Amino acid sequence: xxxxxxxxxxxxxYEKSLNGLPGTLSAxxxxxxxxxxxxxxIIKACNNLINWQISKCATSGFLSGIGGLITLxxxxxxxxxxxxxxxxxxxxxxxxxxxxxxxDDSVKSLVYMCLTGNAAVDIAxxxxxxxxxxxxxxAIQKISSATITKINQAVGFRLITKFGTKGVVxxxxxxxxxxxxxxxxxxxxxxxxxxxxxxxxxxxx
Numbered sequence: 001x002x003x004x005x006x007x008x009x010x011x012x013x014y015e016k017s018l019n020g021l022p023g024t025l026s027a028x029x030x031x032x033x034x035x036x037x038x039x040x041x042i043i044k045a046c047n048n049l050i051n052w053q054i055s056k057c058a059t060s061g062f063l064s065g066i067g068g069l070i071t072l073x074x075x076x077x078x079x080x081x082x083x084x085x086x087x088x089x090x091x092x093x094x095x096x097x098x099x100x101x102x103x104d105d106s107v108k109s110l111v112y113m114c115l116t117g118n119a120a121v122d123i124a125x126x127x128x129x130x131x132x133x134x135x136x137x138x139a140i141q142k143i144s145s146a147t148i149t150k151i152n153q154a155v156g157f158r159l160i161t162k163f164g165t166k167g168v169v170x171x172x173x174x175x176x177x178x179x180x181x182x183x184x185x186x187x188x189x190x191x192x193x194x195x196x197x198x199x200x201x202x203x204x205x
Contacts, residue, residue, distance in 0.1 A: 003153055003157045003160050004156065006155075006156035006159050007152050007155075007156045009084065010084075010088075010112050010152070010155065013084045013085050013088040014088055014092070014111065014112075016085055016089075017088045018102065018103065021085070027089045027093045027096060027102060028093075028096050028102070030049070030089060030090075030093045031045075031092075031094070031096040031097045034048055034049045034093070034097070035097060042097050042098060042203065043199075043203065045097055046094050046195075046198075046203065049090060049094065050090065050191065050192065050196075053086065053087070053090050053195065054191050054192070084115075087115060087194055088115065090195065090198070091115065091194065094195070094198045094199065094202050094203070095107055095110070095202045097202075097203075100202060104140065105145075105148055106140045106141070106143040106148060107140060109143075109148045109155075110135075110151070110201055110202075111198075112151065112152060112155045113151055113154075113201070114197050114198045114201055115155065116155055116158050117193045117194050117197060118193060119158050120197050120201070123154045123155065123158070126150075127147050127150060127151060131197070131200050131201055132200050134202075134203070135201075
């Protein structure tokens with residue numbers, strides 16, 4: 001697998017996040033559900049969503065159920081693809097809660113960036129974005145197609161280079177996104193890292 005193949009995987013996961021899978025909510029529906037449950041309090045809704053990821057996704061049955069519904073464009077184990085979908089949907093939902101257009105290519109690339117966890121800080125710095133300072137809609141619109149491509153390539157490269165010399169079978173041990181998979185579960189620390197980075201990117205004031 002190369003970085004271009006990884007971007008294909010990310011694009012696949014994002015499309016599924018926006019449209020949902022059978023029996024699951026789309027990112028928009030998930031976001032609205034949590035906003036409704038928390039009386040429109042975005043911070044509380046986001047925190048509860050992240051906590052849900054930690055508890056719900058820690059069960060192998062949940063991931064196995066999703067894994068049976070999806071087919072990736074490249075050969076990645078079902079448990080890995082399941083977690084990628086779940087994490088991608090969580091980040092997109094957080095972005096939607098704050099009013100970002102999650103169908104926008106620039107927003108999509110920022111969602112990809114969040115998947116790298118703490119490495120997102122370095123990627124953002126390289127393209128002149130300061131994490132912790134909210135991006136306005138006008139700033140989002142000014143992100144060029146060349147910058148979008150740069151973000152996507154950087155994310156793909158960072159994920160791919162963590163595979164190690166033995167290929168995708170090491171994915172679960174290498175990437176922050178799925179680094180906590182143990183018997184089908186997701187490590188709470190890695191889920192928190194991605195969730196917190198997502199809040200810093202999309203909810204910062």
